[in-house]
Amino acid sequence: MLVSMKSILDDANENYYGVMSMNSINIEMVRGGIEAASEEHSPIIIQMGPGQIGKHAHLAEIVPVVKELAAKAPVPVALNLDHGSKxxxxxxxxxxxxxxxxxxxxxxxYEENIQKTKTIVSLAHPMGVSVEAELGHVGQAADGDGITDDLYTNVEQAKDFVARTGCDALAVAIGTAHGNYPKGFVPxxxxxRLHELKEALQMPLVLHGGSGSGEGNLKKAVAxxxxxxxxxxxxxAAAKAGMLELLEENPDADFLALQMKAEASVKAFVKDYIHIIGSNDRYVFTDFESGSQE
Structure with a gap:
């Protein structure tokens, strides 16, 4: 079922677990992610950024795919715009x-961040759409961002920011970065700081740059x-690795086989990730049509 991200994250906030929000740019990734979540009785968030939408995951094509697959899923699915700025x-x-x-x-x-966030909240909330904002800045791993605390989220500023904007979830900067870290590097x-932010805000918090952060860091961040x-x-990377593995086994594998392998690899990756962040077995429905929940 397609639901507001707020409803997913409010439950996660109340019960202290994490929800995977996976950037997905085609039907194979969307289906692999939602099937994995369904089998693990976990909520999931499917997302894409403006760049991915412009290059490949065009709205008119990808949104009906997400809606169709979410409608069939016996678990909550949200659809999120990642890193919108315009x-x-x-x-x-x-x-x-x-x-x-x-x-x-x-x-x-800071004040411009507040004003832009307030504007989006004023547009989204009347339409039943929730809003995630970011305070502090999660940069790029390739640029060495996230190594120092120069751009980390300030606790007192975060309290003021949330009160003035009315955002539903806040992405915080505590040491991660986007993209690939140097080989062998774990942030x-x-x-x-995360503990202080949670105590002060008592709201859903978001970790950007989850890739490459390490299982130990992820578990501790969720806790x-x-x-x-x-x-x-x-x-x-999981999708790519699956296709390369198939090509090594069978250099004559055709495009269909490669896409099926990519989907299976994404699905396996998502199932593992769900267990790391503790969202498995959160939604077990005995009657999907009526929405009753065990």
Whole structure:
């Protein structure tokens, strides 16, 4: 079932578990992720960013796919715009049927971030769409971002930001970065800051740059109050690795076989990830049509 991301994350916040939010750019990734979540009785968030939408996951084509597969799933599925920064992109996602939009104005001065976030909240909430914002800045691993605390989220500022914007979830910067880390590097996260943020805000918190963060860090982050973990690089890598494995086994494998292998690899990856962040067995329905839950 397609639901608001807020409804998923409010439950995760109340019960201290994490939900995977996977960037998905085609039917194979969407189906692999939703099937994995369904089999593990877990909620899942499917997301894509404006760049991915522009290059491949066109709204008019990908949104009906997500809606169709979510409607058949016996678990909650949300559709999120990842790292929206332009008003036109946010409005297009809301009109297309996304159930959450993220406004990322974190690189702007503080007051500008507040004003842009308030604007998106004012547009989204009347349409039943929730909003994720970011305070502090999660940069790029390739640029060495996330190694120092220069851009980490300030606790007192976060309290003011949430009160003034009315956002439903907050992405916080505690030491992760987007993309691939240097080989062998595992980020060191500021768990004390995360604890302070959770205590102060008592709301769903989001970890961007979940790829490459390490199983230990992910488990500790969830225990410390992270409820949504964004995963892009590792999901894409799982699909690629599956196709390369098949080609090594059978160099004559055709395109259909490669796409099926990619989907199976994504599905296996998502199932493993669900267990790491503790969202498995959160939704076990005895009667899907009526929505009754065990």
């Amino acid at each position: 008003l036109d992109d946010e409005i297009a996602a809301i009109q297309a049927g996304f159930t959450n939009v993220m406004i990322d104005a974190s690189s702007l001065p 060191k996260l500021d768990f004390d 410390g109050g992270i409820n949504k973990i964004n995963v892009c690089t590792d999901a894409f």
